[in-house]
Amino acid sequence: MFNPSIVKKxxxxxxxxxxxxxxxYLDNSATTQKPQVVIxxxxxxxxxxxxxxxxxxxxxxxxATRAYEEAREVVADFxxxxxxxxxxxxxxxxxxxxVAYSWGLTNIGKGDEIILTQMEHxxxxxxxxxxxxxxxxxxxxxxxxxxGILDTSKLASLLSPKTKIVSLTHVSNVLGTINPxxxxxxxxxxxxxxxxxxxxxxxxxxxxxxxxxxLGCDFLxxxxxxxxxxxxxxxxxxxxxxxxxxxxxxxxxxxxSAVYWQKTEYADLPQKFEAGTPNVAGAxxxxxxxxxxxxxxxxDISMHEKELTRYLLEKLSDFPEVTVLGPSSLENRSGLxxxxxxxxxxxxxxxxxxxxxxxVRSGQHxxxxxxxxxxxxxxxxxxxxxxxxxxxxxxxxxxxxxxxxVFQLKK
Amino acid sequence: MNNVYKDEILDHYKYPRNEGELELPxxxxxxxxxxxxxxxxxxxxxxxxxxxxxxxxxxxGCVISKAASSMLTEAIKGRRIVDLKKLSLEDIYHxxxxxxxxxxxxxxxxxxxxxxxxxxxxxxTKSTKE
Numbered sequence: 001m002f003n004p005s006i007v008k009k010x011x012x013x014x015x016x017x018x019x020x021x022x023x024x025y026l027d028n029s030a031t032t033q034k035p036q037v038v039i040x041x042x043x044x045x046x047x048x049x050x051x052x053x054x055x056x057x058x059x060x061x062x063x064a065t066r067a068y069e070e071a072r073e074v075v076a077d078f079x080x081x082x083x084x085x086x087x088x089x090x091x092x093x094x095x096x097x098x099v100a101y102s103w104g105l106t107n108i109g110k111g112d113e114i115i116l117t118q119m120e121h122x123x124x125x126x127x128x129x130x131x132x133x134x135x136x137x138x139x140x141x142x143x144x145x146x147x148g149i150l151d152t153s154k155l156a157s158l159l160s161p162k163t164k165i166v167s168l169t170h171v172s173n174v175l176g177t178i179n180p181x182x183x184x185x186x187x188x189x190x191x192x193x194x195x196x197x198x199x200x201x202x203x204x205x206x207x208x209x210x211x212x213x214x215l216g217c218d219f220l221x222x223x224x225x226x227x228x229x230x231x232x233x234x235x236x237x238x239x240x241x242x243x244x245x246x247x248x249x250x251x252x253x254x255x256x257s258a259v260y261w262q263k264t265e266y267a268d269l270p271q272k273f274e275a276g277t278p279n280v281a282g283a284x285x286x287x288x289x290x291x292x293x294x295x296x297x298x299x300d301i302s303m304h305e306k307e308l309t310r311y312l313l314e315k316l317s318d319f320p321e322v323t324v325l326g327p328s329s330l331e332n333r334s335g336l337x338x339x340x341x342x343x344x345x346x347x348x349x350x351x352x353x354x355x356x357x358x359x360v361r362s363g364q365h366x367x368x369x370x371x372x373x374x375x376x377x378x379x380x381x382x383x384x385x386x387x388x389x390x391x392x393x394x395x396x397x398x399x400x401x402x403x404x405x406v407f408q409l410k411k
Numbered sequence: 412m413n414n415v416y417k418d419e420i421l422d423h424y425k426y427p428r429n430e431g432e433l434e435l436p437x438x439x440x441x442x443x444x445x446x447x448x449x450x451x452x453x454x455x456x457x458x459x460x461x462x463x464x465x466x467x468x469x470x471x472g473c474v475i476s477k478a479a480s481s482m483l484t485e486a487i488k489g490r491r492i493v494d495l496k497k498l499s500l501e502d503i504y505h506x507x508x509x510x511x512x513x514x515x516x517x518x519x520x521x522x523x524x525x526x527x528x529x530x531x532x533x534x535x536t537k538s539t540k541e
Binding site for chain 2: 345368
């Protein structure tokens with residue numbers, strides 16, 4: 001097991017002071033900080049190897065192309081996939097839009113049904129609404145229980161001959177719930193193997209070992225910046241046969257094999273889905289981030305976050321004014337905790353926490369329908385990563401005591 | 412913005428001025444901030460010469476949005492609708508005793524956004540009547 005206090009030293013930004021306190025960074029579900037190895041990889045790429053990739057004959061172009069494709073290999077290995085099935089995109093949102101526009105608009109028609117869950121991020125709702133509006137399809141939602149766990153017993157009643165796609169999050173970015181994606185994919189596929197299963201893995205891939213083979217899904221999307229990589233690089237993994245049948249999402253350079261005045265022949269996978277100059281430095285940084293995490297061990301990171309969550313939940317139980325959202329059991333809980341502080345708005349909680357150097361997120365976390373369902377106008381979210389320690393939790397608790405103190409005026 | 416929770420702001424939060432509902436408002440609007448889930452209902456009653464005679468609001472939100480809305484309703488009472496069109500975020504900051512951090516701009520501006528919407532709604536109905 002790694003020592004988080006030593007790991008912390010790999011991240012230059014964590015040495016910063018915020019409002020006179022050492023930074024306590026607990027907004028990792030929004031984005032993670034970058035270790036020196038990632039910063040160096042990106043910087044080294046620009047200092048030594050930068051060139052546009054693919055067609056260049058000169059040495060730099062060759063080096064840049066190799067670096068980009070090696071990054072793809074690293075990603076493929078990371079999620080147990082084939083390299084041709086790994087498409088580089090900007091982020092999870094773009095990956096989900098790619099599936100919605102390319103697969104969705106081609107295969108979903110009037111009267112068809114799209115199954116989502118009640119705990120989806122806007123990025124796994126809005127693209128499907130756009131598809132539904134264009135095609136006349138309907139979106140149905142798999143409900144959650146009062147504990148914030150998917151009510152999988154309702155899945156059978158939602159599946160029908162009209163179902164074309166099931167798209168769900170692996171880990172809820174609000175509730176922290178880890179969904180039984182493997183079991184759901186299995187149930188969906190045994191109902192009808194042609195129903196496509198899409199997994200939003202933005203909150204899972206950074207925090208636990210994930211294998212696309214094991215999950216049994218058709219598409220999986222995640223972002224680099226949530227796993228210590230740079231912003232602006234993300235991944236869509238898709239099954240080869242589906243990607244081959246799908247029309248391109250964007251057209252342009254790099255995604256073609258031949259262009260004529262009136263028609264185009266597309267490049268092979270994965271280039272078919274990578275129109276235009278890609279984020280090569282981003283891919284290089286992502287690759288460095290993945291290798292960094294692999295060295296530490298995803299299994300251990302997951303266990304470490306679970307311990308922090310246990311410690312935090314225990315400490316929060318001393319605050320009767322705090323209501324934690326999501327599952328009470330740690331078993332199917334990821335390393336994030338959203339809560340409501342009675343009579344104090346999430347923004348005010350977050351602002352007071354900031355005054356003691358603690359960075360957390362407040363608001364609806366891009367899950368407006370879920371917050372409406374929970375009857376909560378906004379929540380405060382603490383989310384862990386490998387560099388967090390029990391001392392970070394203690395600092396949050398100090399901050400929450402200050403929240404109590406500042407707002408004791410409240411009626 | 413560590414001194415954002417000044418006594419005056421907390422006072423407006425704790426004892427909001429003009430909170431509530433009017434029975435027969437001339438204008439009523441609902442406004443919200445999607446990112447934080449805050450919402451406000453603003454109601455105005457106008458006099459013959461188009462001055463704000465009565466104002467009430469109901470706000471679900473944070474200290475900043477509630478206090479700013481409370482302060483704003485105090486500030487607009489008795490003032491002419493045409494003059495209120497010119498109110499800006501700067502005026503809100505003035506009421507709050509200073510600007511807020513970037514993440515709280517939408518909170519500070521919620522009541523103002525509702526007021527501008529109300530004025531627009533009033534002028535729209537007026538022009539339809541004419």
